[in-house]
Amino acid sequence: MIYTVTLNPALDRTLVVDRLMEDDTVRVREETCYAGGKGIDVSRVIRELGGHSVALGFVGGYGGSHLEGLLINAGVLTDFVRIGGETRTNIIVKEAETGRQFVLSAAGPEVRAAEIGALYHHILGLPDMDHMVLSGSLPRGVSPSVYGQLVLAARRKGAFVVLDADGEALREALNYRPHCIKPNRHELSRLVDRDLSSQEEIVAACRDIHRSGVPFVLVSRGKEGLILSCAEGPAIRAVGPPVQVDSTVGAGDSAVAGFVLAHWRGQGLEECIRLACAAGTATAMTPGTELCHRRTVEEILPQVVVEMLPEG
Numbered sequence: 001m002i003y004t005v006t007l008n009p010a011l012d013r014t015l016v017v018d019r020l021m022e023d024d025t026v027r028v029r030e031e032t033c034y035a036g037g038k039g040i041d042v043s044r045v046i047r048e049l050g051g052h053s054v055a056l057g058f059v060g061g062y063g064g065s066h067l068e069g070l071l072i073n074a075g076v077l078t079d080f081v082r083i084g085g086e087t088r089t090n091i092i093v094k095e096a097e098t099g100r101q102f103v104l105s106a107a108g109p110e111v112r113a114a115e116i117g118a119l120y121h122h123i124l125g126l127p128d129m130d131h132m133v134l135s136g137s138l139p140r141g142v143s144p145s146v147y148g149q150l151v152l153a154a155r156r157k158g159a160f161v162v163l164d165a166d167g168e169a170l171r172e173a174l175n176y177r178p179h180c181i182k183p184n185r186h187e188l189s190r191l192v193d194r195d196l197s198s199q200e201e202i203v204a205a206c207r208d209i210h211r212s213g214v215p216f217v218l219v220s221r222g223k224e225g226l227i228l229s230c231a232e233g234p235a236i237r238a239v240g241p242p243v244q245v246d247s248t249v250g251a252g253d254s255a256v257a258g259f260v261l262a263h264w265r266g267q268g269l270e271e272c273i274r275l276a277c278a279a280g281t282a283t284a285m286t287p288g289t290e291l292c293h294r295r296t297v298e299e300i301l302p303q304v305v306v307e308m309l310p311e312g
C-alpha cells in the first residue's frame with residue numbers, strides 16, 4: 001500500500017472574480033473547493049490514475065470533517081488523526097479579466113505534542129507499508145525534526161520513502177536517508193546553498209545529495225520537465241509537450257503521484273519519470289487547484305520525451 005502524510009492539510013477554495021478592486025464590492029463569479037495539502041494532492045492524483053493510497057495526517061474541526069468528506073467522495077482512503085485545532089482554508093483568487101492568480105496560504109492550526117505522538121504511533125502500527133510519501137509545510141507546534149523521525153519510522157517498516165519538503169525540515173530529514181526527495185530548482189538551491197540554473201549545475205547538486213545517502217533526487221523544473229538523478233547510473237530527463245497552461249498549483253504533487261504510482265507498480269525508472277511528467281503537465285492545464293484528469297495524462301504520456309543524460 002502507498003501511504004501519504006499531510007501534516008498541514010488545507011481546504012483549497014478558489015474564487016473567480018472579474019477583477020480585484022479597492023473600495024468596491026467584488027462579486028465572486030465561480031467558487032470551487034477541493035481537499036488540499038501536498039500529500040493529499042498526491043493521494044487524489046493516485047486515485048485519478050487508477051491506483052490506491054491511504055491519506056494520513058491531521059484534521060480538525062468542521063474544516064477537517066469537510067476535507068475528509070471530500071476525499072471519501074473522491075474515492076480516496078483516509079486514516080487521519082483528529083486534532084483539537086481547525087483545519088485551515090487556503091484561498092486562491094483568480095481574475096478572469098487578467099488571468100492573474102493570487103494564492104493566500106493560511107498558517108493552519110497549532111498541533112500539540114500529544115497529537116504528534118498519536119500520529120507517530122499510528123504510523124508505526126500501519127500494515128503493508130510499501131511506499132510512504134511525506135509532503136508539505138509543517139503546522140505550528142511541529143519541529144523541523146519531525147520529517148526525519150517519520151522517515152526513520154517508515155524505513156523501519158520497509159517502505160520506500162519519498163519526501164517533498166523545504167528548508168530546515170528537508171535538510172534535517174536528509175540525515176535519515178529518504179529514498180527519494182522532490183525539490184524544485186529553488187528548493188534544491190536552498191538545500192545546497194548555491195544558486196542553480198543550468199542542467200549541469202542541477203545534476204552536480206544532486207550528486208552532492210547522493211553522497212549523504214539519498215539514492216534518488218527528482219527535480220521538477222516547471223515547463224522544462226523533470227530530472228531524475230540516481231546515485232547509481234545516469235540521470236534521466238523528461239520533458240512534456242507544449243500545452244496551454246492554466247494553473248500550475250499542484251503540478252509538483254501530481255509529478256510525485258505519477259512517480260510513486262509507477263514505482264509501486266514495479267515499472268522502470270524511465271516509466272516512473274514519464275508518468276511523473278505527464279501527470280504534472282496535465283495538472284498545469286487545469287484551473288485553480290484542480291488536479292489532472294486521467295484522460296489528459298494518458299494523451300500526454302506517449303508525447304513525453306525521456307532521455308538519459310551523459311555522465312559527466
Ligand SMILES: Nc1ncnc2c1ncn2[C@@H]1O[C@H](COP(=O)(O)OP(=O)(O)OP(=O)(O)O)[C@@H](O)[C@H]1O
Binds near residue numbers: 219254279
Ligand atoms: N508551465 C508548465 N508547462 C508544462 N508543464 C509544467 C508547467 N509547470 C509544471 N509543469 C509540469 O509539472 C511538473 C511539476 O511542476 P513544478 O516544477 O512547477 O513543481 P513544483 O514547483 O513542485 O510545483 P508546486 O509546488 O506548485 O506543486 C514539472 O516538472 C512539469 O512536468
Ligand SMILES: O=P(O)(O)OC[C@@]1(O)O[C@H](CO)[C@@H](O)[C@@H]1O
Binds near residue numbers: 037038041138249251
Ligand atoms: O502550505 P504547503 O503545505 O506548503 O502547501 C499547501 C498547498 O499550497 O499545496 C498544494 C499545492 O501544491 C495545495 O493543495 C495547498 O494549498
